[in-house]
Amino acid sequence: MHITDFNYDLPVELIAQHPADKRDKSRLLIVDRKNGSIEHRHFYDILDYLNPDDCLIMNNSKVIPARLFGIKEKTGARVEFLLIKHIKDNIWETMVRPGKRLHKGDRVSFTVDGTLSAEILENGEGGTRIVSFQHDGNFLDLLDRVGKIPLPPYIERESDDEDKIRYQTVYCKKEGSVAAPTAGLHFTNELIERIKQKGTKIAYVTLHVGIGTFRPVKCDKIEDHKMHFEEYEIDEKNADIINQTKKAGGRIISVGTTSTRTVESAASHEGIVQAGRGSTGIFIYPGYKFKVIDSLITNFHLPKSTLLMLVSALYNREKIIQIYEEAVEKKYRFFSYGDAMFII
Template sequence: MRVDAFDFELPGERIALRPARPRDAARMLVVAGNDMADAGVAELPKWLRPGDCLVFNDTRVIPAQLEGRRGEAKIGATLHKRIDLRRWQAFVRNAKRLRVGETIDFGAGVAAIAEDRLPDGSFILAFGGDKPVEVLLERAGTMPLPPYIAGKRATDEEDRADYQTMFAREDGAVAAPTAALHFTPRLLDALAAAGVASETLTLHVGAGTFLPVKADDTEDHVMHAEWGRIEADTAERLNAVRAAGGRVIAVGTTSLRLLESAASADGTIEPFAGDTSIFITPGYRFRAIDGLMTNFHLPRSTLFMLVSALMGLETMQAAYAHAIAGGYRFYSYGDASLLLPERSA
């Protein structure tokens, strides 16, 4: 499909620069089949059924944004995929001033060699010392806020907590699974009381999620790979949910993409450990999930393509127009949508 089919006008004031407080006070647009309803995240239990299961991503965002120098040149780096204990793939700002073999000094005793430059322009950075890179980042790094927030204000200490979900425990993401930012212990208790179960998986979200789609046609866009894991017992419980007539509702596009990557042709969710670069566009047949809770996404983005694949492009165009007119807040710190296709509404 043509990428411009997924374009829409978004006023700049609709971009949320801070999250709702408390987190579950955010608004939620419910799209069930072709019907829409304005609601709040705290009302989520009434929109689900006993026996349904929410699936969360337990990845933890690391302070993967680094500012350093190569001689007199300022070099910025955003780590986005771990290769091993010492090496990460990174997008580099001012890359024309950096050559393979040169060292970037990030301060606080943290330095890395530009080991290789990849065809997409990113670098392999090899960090010095004997400590895990995640330890070094706690000294020298900052939280990698999305560019549409970082371009409007500086990162601060509040972001270290705000840009982390309550499920975060597995270090490795450089972007938050933002739909889960809306959840609180109080909301989880209310869901459990309503008979709604929850499970977790791990997908380490990469900075590639923010890259614009530069191709004119979706068939020409290449996704960056991200590492994920679904444990065998988690897969078994999720399959049991559907066998009993419950619905598997992914919380966030990251959970959805990993579940779909792990699903067999008949919809059975298999254990999974490895990379996925799944790219979901209209025409895709969903196998593992029955619904999605997600935030509002960028025009022309792979994530808007994904929700259009789930609900239909016209339905999502209408939903986003309603959200914009109704003052919903967009993107990572913004409001939520609950998307229930007609087959599961």
């Protein structure tokens, strides 16, 4: 398939720069694959489309304040780091800016008191650097103090205190992502409680979202694209919830593309989700046969993106593009802080 098959026109003013006033008051576009119908609702209406024998799968990864601004110790030059992958111990793969100023052996300070600094160990792939951090105290606590939330590049403003709350799901638990699993941003604690009261089960998985989620597909033929690997984990309890729901004939509803990629990567050929940890570079595009997922809650994604390709794999590429065009006409808000769709 050609990359242009996944293109659509999006007016820039429809790219959400801020979250909705309340999480579950964002709009929700319902897509019924059985009859091809579309409904325009709000996210809190999702209860009307859930059944007691359903299971929602949510990614509980937490976004870390991965943007760091520092000073190169030799020259005093200002530099920026973006942590993109934890390798081991204090070593991270990091995007740096400006890259031409940072070479092997260079050191950078991020705090005046010297509590957080880093040394460039070597060059990584795609212009990244492999970096070793030195710190006094807990590393994640220091990031909370001096780091910034790494908003996507299409949000054209600096992150603020509101983003520390709103660019996280209410159920986030395990630190490690540099981008939010955005389909989950629409859920409130109250809505989750009402979902549980209805009898719908919730299973939690963890996939730490990497910077690859923003990287464009540069191949003309999408089959030639290679995904970046991301780390995931599913424990026995939550794997059992998914497998028991599937065995009983209930729907498995994925909250977002990251949850989808996690369970599809962890599943056997028979569709049994295996508990454990792993690393996945799964690329889901039209023609893929889903082993676990039946339905999907997701935001509206960038043109020509792997996320749009995944959504198109669950339904139909032509119809998904038509739905996106209707969402544009109806002035839905797009991307991370935008509205959602539920493909049932």
